[in-house]
Amino acid sequence: MVDGVGNMMIPVRCFTCGAVIGDKWEEFLRRVRAGEHPGKVLDDLGVKRYCCRRMLLSHADVIEDVIKFHELFEKRAR
């Protein structure tokens, strides 16, 4: 999960309470990018506690950036 550069991907569970949050990430991201208020989306998703809310709010999906290098390697190899 934690991989030198920070959180590569959304953690499966909340670090503090252990509730599952990984399943909510993609909907959260989609709706926030569409312009909805993050707090409202979290309320909708049933993420009540602030420990779980910060997991989604403060996460940056680094894997999306790292994977670009691998796509370039792949192109070059061809």
Added chain:
Amino acid sequence: MERDKLRVRFVVKGVNTEFVNALRRAMLAEVPTMAIEDVVFFENSSILHDEIIAHRLALIPLKTDLDSYLLPEECGCGSELGCNRCRVILTLSVEAGDERRTVYSGDLSPDDPEVKPVYDNIPIVVLAPGQSLKLEAYARLGKGKDHAKWQPVSVCTHKYYPSVEVYSERCDLCGKCVEICPKRVLAVEEDSLKIVNLLNCTLCEDCVRACPKNPPAIRVSPVPEAFIFNIESTGSLPVDRIVEEAAKILEKKLSEFSQKLEELG
């Protein structure tokens, strides 16, 4: 009192703190659930290391069938990776084509369709074009005291049942207690101070301190031998079943203990 698919809140009366705490700890640490324990990687060209993927897989809650599976230490097979009665094999085989491909928990295919991931849309890893992930995961029953991945609950708490008394002859409805209450338990309605949200009271006594009267016109105290339980399941077991199993485990432990005591004479 309040319930939905994953959460339940109920009141327990006529028991002491030690008992409710024992029940809480039994739920956290003793009720078994299914989780992935061993993973065999056949191919992993993704950018995450094997152990990170294994860790992510382990944290995915699996639907648990307590009636047809045994704890490995109670199973007679003695095999390192278990037998049909104490483990489930989940296989995962994903290859990215020409586009990026996210691997989800739903891509895991179990050999027993009853023991499948509770959520199908937990991202495990993103594969770049041409990368692939092939693995076999062995799930088994375990207890929360060995690893948090086997905990059936994320939240499992109890608190005292609150009692809030307002002495209306001293109260002049200044509203200071209504303002300071962090849980919005009180409200001024018409010409009296009303308790609108009793169960949310945390007994912090901020309202008592805020009251300008001396002695204060409000008093909060715990009701003796009454508790509010708040439980949230991870989805691997239904909440009712968790409470039931915890009670059974507690009973078994106690009868074992009294038997040992008798043996000692």
